Amino acid sequence: MKNKIRELTDRNKGISNAEQERKYQEYVRGWVEYFRLADMKEFLKTMDKWARRRIRAIYWKQWKRVRARYRILRKLKLEHWQAIKLANSRCGHWRMAEMLNTVITKSIIANLGYTSMLDYYLTVCEN
Template sequence: MNYFGIGMRYNDIMELDHWLRRRIRMCYLKQWGWARKRIGELIKLGSPKYQAILTGLSRKGYWHLAKTYATNCGLSKQYLKNQGLVSLRTLWIRIHYPA
């Protein structure tokens, strides 16, 4: 959160934070590539088996699959946080409302 990030509205930060998480989920799906690998990784990350199979076998684009139930269960906010993703919302609140 640099100089211009301080002046952004809360709604803009939330929208950007949502877009960033979806983009990262899309990159994970793209990295896994083939359907079998996607299904296995989603199940390993805790997605329901049936939903993981539906998502893994889907012919939709990566951007569309990044917002499916199975992807959001497996690559949850908590998982991304554990991987090192810093929430823009948390940073914005820390800057605007210091405790």
């Protein structure tokens, strides 16, 4: 599963965000539907955390310039000094994805179209 999500969330693929979201959702829904009888809440919780970090890394890489990063971070309601500090950071994509955990929250990622594996699993198991 992890390798397939790595393929789907590859930062160098050159496909649109909408296409990437669609493929990700199809895979997650299919995987959860197939394994819904298993008890995997803790596994899906850790996979969700890891997948959200990958998604944050994708978006950080797309914001190539410092000016664009600053503008978007300000739109996400970050203070001026914090936005400058993050936008000018020289850390890599994976490390910055961890730092953006408080800025790009679960709800923002859900609004982007990425389904939470755990939430989907819980809705499938209830029915």
